[in-house]
Amino acid sequence: MRMSEGVEWALHTCLNLTWLPGDQAVPTAKLAAFYALPAAYLNKQMQALARAGIVSSTPGPRGGFRLARSPEQITVLDIVVAIEGPDEAFRCVQLLKQGPGADPAVDYRQACLISQAMHRADMAWRRELAAQTLAGLKADVEQQYPAAPGNTSSALRA
Template sequence: MKLSEGVEWALHSCLNLAWLPPGRAVSATRLAAFYELPAAYLNKQLQALVRAGLLASTSGPRGGFRLARAPEEITLLDVVTAIEGPEEAFRCEQILRQGPGGSPDVDYRQACLISQAMRRADLAWRRELAGQTLAELKAAVERRYPDTPGNTRGRFAEMFS
């Protein structure tokens, strides 16, 4: 399975927004400049997060993006689903219908052992992502790299001056 780079960008953007004072909005241009990303493409990812209710956006000179929910209420799966969509990674096309002994009356998505194995793997992956919140990720980064929150706030402060 390969996720788009937009997932990485969205996760890092959400994490950076979690370190800012509550209600502080950051423009897509400033968020993109933080990692030297293309602003237009990052903006598309941020808009997807807004549509999913994970970010809120405000317009105007002090506008931008901010978390719409507390970090404890945002899972990694929420972000991945907002960017990639809710579809399963493996899509059974039921090719067994065309194979020897295949039957048009059988739902091979349910009967095929390959389909079942792939569905179990997808569910395990989704459970893992759903079980980890942005707050937990934020806390883990703060333990391992204690300077990161201050450096992030400082970098955005420089951009705002």
């Protein structure tokens, strides 16, 4: 499975927002400059996160984005789904209906063992992402890279 680079950008950007006061909105240009990303493309990701209720947007000259919920309430799956959409990675097109002896009345999405295996794998992947919160990632980063919060906060406030 391959996800768009927007997922990585959104995850890092949301993590960076955890180190700022909750009332501080950061413009897309500043968020994008942090990693030398194209602001217009990052803005599309931020708008998707806003539609999903992960970040909130404040218009105007002092506007920008901030987290809309606490990091404990935002999972990695929330961010992935906001960027990539809710669809499963594997889409059964019922190929078995094309094969010899196929029964047109059968829903092969339910009967196909390959489809079932792919669905179980997708559900395991989603459970793992849903179990990881932004707060958990933040704690892991702070433990492994103690300078990250201060560096990030300084760069985004400047």
